Amino acid sequence: MASVNFIHPPDYKDITKNKKIETALPPKKAILLLSQHTGAPSEPVVSVGDSVKTGSLIAQAKGFISSNLHSSISGKVVTIEDSPHPIIGLSRAIIIESDGLDTKAYLNSVSAKDISALSKEEIMTLIKEAGIVGLGGAAFPTLVKLNPPPAKKIISLIINGAECEPFLTCDHRLMLEKSKEIILGVQLVANVLGVKNIIIGIEENKLDAIESIKSVVFRMKADDLKPKVVSLKTKYPQGGEKQLIKTLLNKEVPSGGLPLDIGIVVINVQTIFAIYEAIYLRKPLYERVITISGGFPNIAKNILVRIGTPIKDILDYCGLNPKLDIYKIVMGGPMTGVAQSNSKAPIIKGTSGILVLDKKFKLEEKELECIRCSRCIEACPVGLMPCMIGLSSKKAKFDIASSYDPFDCIECGSCSFVCPSNIPLVQLIKLAKVKIKA
Amino acid sequence: MNKLTVSQSPHIKSNQTTKNIMWAVVWSLVPAGIAGIYIFGISSLNVMILSVLSCVFTEALFLKFRNRNPKTVLDGSAILTGLLLAYNLPPQIPFWIPVVGGVVSIALGKQIFGGLGQNIFNPALVGRAFLQISWPVYMTTWKNPRWWPDAVSSATPLAKETSAHFSYMDLFLGNRAGSLGEVCVIALIIGALFLLITKIISLHIPLSFIGTVGVITWVFGKDGFFKGDFIFNIMAGGLILGAFFMATDYVTSPLTKKGKIVFGIGCGILTAIIRLRGSYPEGVCYAILFMNAAVPIIDRFTKTQKYGFIKK
Numbered sequence: 001m002a003s004v005n006f007i008h009p010p011d012y013k014d015i016t017k018n019k020k021i022e023t024a025l026p027p028k029k030a031i032l033l034l035s036q037h038t039g040a041p042s043e044p045v046v047s048v049g050d051s052v053k054t055g056s057l058i059a060q061a062k063g064f065i066s067s068n069l070h071s072s073i074s075g076k077v078v079t080i081e082d083s084p085h086p087i088i089g090l091s092r093a094i095i096i097e098s099d100g101l102d103t104k105a106y107l108n109s110v111s112a113k114d115i116s117a118l119s120k121e122e123i124m125t126l127i128k129e130a131g132i133v134g135l136g137g138a139a140f141p142t143l144v145k146l147n148p149p150p151a152k153k154i155i156s157l158i159i160n161g162a163e164c165e166p167f168l169t170c171d172h173r174l175m176l177e178k179s180k181e182i183i184l185g186v187q188l189v190a191n192v193l194g195v196k197n198i199i200i201g202i203e204e205n206k207l208d209a210i211e212s213i214k215s216v217v218f219r220m221k222a223d224d225l226k227p228k229v230v231s232l233k234t235k236y237p238q239g240g241e242k243q244l245i246k247t248l249l250n251k252e253v254p255s256g257g258l259p260l261d262i263g264i265v266v267i268n269v270q271t272i273f274a275i276y277e278a279i280y281l282r283k284p285l286y287e288r289v290i291t292i293s294g295g296f297p298n299i300a301k302n303i304l305v306r307i308g309t310p311i312k313d314i315l316d317y318c319g320l321n322p323k324l325d326i327y328k329i330v331m332g333g334p335m336t337g338v339a340q341s342n343s344k345a346p347i348i349k350g351t352s353g354i355l356v357l358d359k360k361f362k363l364e365e366k367e368l369e370c371i372r373c374s375r376c377i378e379a380c381p382v383g384l385m386p387c388m389i390g391l392s393s394k395k396a397k398f399d400i401a402s403s404y405d406p407f408d409c410i411e412c413g414s415c416s417f418v419c420p421s422n423i424p425l426v427q428l429i430k431l432a433k434v435k436i437k438a
Numbered sequence: 439m440n441k442l443t444v445s446q447s448p449h450i451k452s453n454q455t456t457k458n459i460m461w462a463v464v465w466s467l468v469p470a471g472i473a474g475i476y477i478f479g480i481s482s483l484n485v486m487i488l489s490v491l492s493c494v495f496t497e498a499l500f501l502k503f504r505n506r507n508p509k510t511v512l513d514g515s516a517i518l519t520g521l522l523l524a525y526n527l528p529p530q531i532p533f534w535i536p537v538v539g540g541v542v543s544i545a546l547g548k549q550i551f552g553g554l555g556q557n558i559f560n561p562a563l564v565g566r567a568f569l570q571i572s573w574p575v576y577m578t579t580w581k582n583p584r585w586w587p588d589a590v591s592s593a594t595p596l597a598k599e600t601s602a603h604f605s606y607m608d609l610f611l612g613n614r615a616g617s618l619g620e621v622c623v624i625a626l627i628i629g630a631l632f633l634l635i636t637k638i639i640s641l642h643i644p645l646s647f648i649g650t651v652g653v654i655t656w657v658f659g660k661d662g663f664f665k666g667d668f669i670f671n672i673m674a675g676g677l678i679l680g681a682f683f684m685a686t687d688y689v690t691s692p693l694t695k696k697g698k699i700v701f702g703i704g705c706g707i708l709t710a711i712i713r714l715r716g717s718y719p720e721g722v723c724y725a726i727l728f729m730n731a732a733v734p735i736i737d738r739f740t741k742t743q744k745y746g747f748i749k750k
Binding site (some may be wrong): 242256257328329330335336340341342355369370375382383387416417 | 444447
């Protein structure tokens, strides 16, 4: 068994952790990228000129690892073209202009009796139709997790409320404000998987959320399956699926494998909430909670936004003065997020936050020699030797790099974070992966 | 909106820098330096200054000829080498010895390998070994503490004929002859504690190194099986200085914890063998240099245990 290392970056969560979730106005124009998720892009089912409602299906999953996409506003499809993508640079998108009405295309409430009558298959179909993907960041289609090959028996369900990335508090607020709904969602997923062992893991920098979830669990009926709520020491990257499994169950997912290979499914809390909405409200996934934070506390918020809203619109809504000295805009958390070259790209399903950073966050760029201090080795949550992969990769010795298992790297950024010589280790490891595959 | 900076993640970083680390080690050596000056007088300070200046100057020269940023000379690493070299020299040595030692340390010990991070051997120990072989008489002419009646040419406690009349307290406080930075154990321990608390070094190397020397000198000591004076052996020579400040040098020690323990044990065995059976009274310097050479092979066989690796 490997020992799992963690780091303790400053968490910056005080900026937004006490701010209630606000609802942003729907955008005038929504850019709905067809690559929202891990896997094949969805295929448009609407054409230019079509009218759509909020929640109408506009593109459907293509293949098993893919996902449906719904309109996040009501209005007209104006064009389908290549648009700026916050992570991969460019992707095809369906662009919809709002009619300002925000007419809903779904039921918005279902009676409790109808829900208890649903079969597993029906629940899975609803989740599939709602276009639900992992909202923790990777945007892996959720249905794939709920539908394991028959040979793999699922024993444990882990609900990931760790939210270990600094700055981000969207999952924190959601757990606090929607505890009941989350527990209902957990019950649905537990039923579909047929598991008895359910664990909700939350880091202890979110005590109020832990209390809130615990009190809902406490008030559950006696014959209900009660999840175990576990308070975790705050450390990064504990929210990584494999790291969370190690902390909670002291089990390791085999190298190259998935949690379901050892009978475990891990689902993020916000994904659970989306599942709740998909079943209880028949609402497709077209909006999510994100955190706006960074170096300007006056714009910081937890905010419910429509997928496809351009970053600029959200920052305008938050009251960002464009004359301010903005240094960097990052989509996602500070450890793994992607710096944006402009604010045109839209929110996608995997977006958990937008950070607007000022000059305080300017980093020393000058790279020095590796002094073999082994801080990266002691930081790596996978037990790799990042300096060995990184330095071989830098010298283009990819055969040596490959002998240090770069493919087990989860790209959490811990090694780059701790390196006193500013060596961009994660990037060098990513480079090694690309070169070795080629 | 003004121009945005695009850079790779992560977008926050720890504030520990290579320069800070080097300077922290320099600071951690200050108590032992002060003790050296107090015990042996101002000549200790002269040796330290000459050695540091020689190292810094040589480093600057090399950086210039290798077209490197001249500011790098103040990254603390050359100063550290100079200081460590001085700590390994007798306090009243002729002025040109630390100068030559500094040039050799930086030139042959560090820069010909490619500078910081590239050298195989601990640069200060390369310098010391060179001086020891070239001018053995100067390198073994010791000075007594200022308050002793006879000032010069006594022997260090480890020299076999003198060891009897030193109390542990003398050794602990530095009331003895020896290299100028190695004699005051308490001052070295204060510096070492600082490095341990700030997590600049870990206990893996010092503990396995000192522990091994202790065990071997206890079992095979000259007073018979399991009767050796291991406390004396731990405090009497350069072991504390070597184990905490030289063997832990990042560049020339193994990467993983496992490797560090192997390295420390190796250093300990070699030190004890040289002390008990060799013709030199002291073995720390050569033990570390030998083990430096073994680091690549230790690294190869002491890789980390990675997550999700199932033994078949």
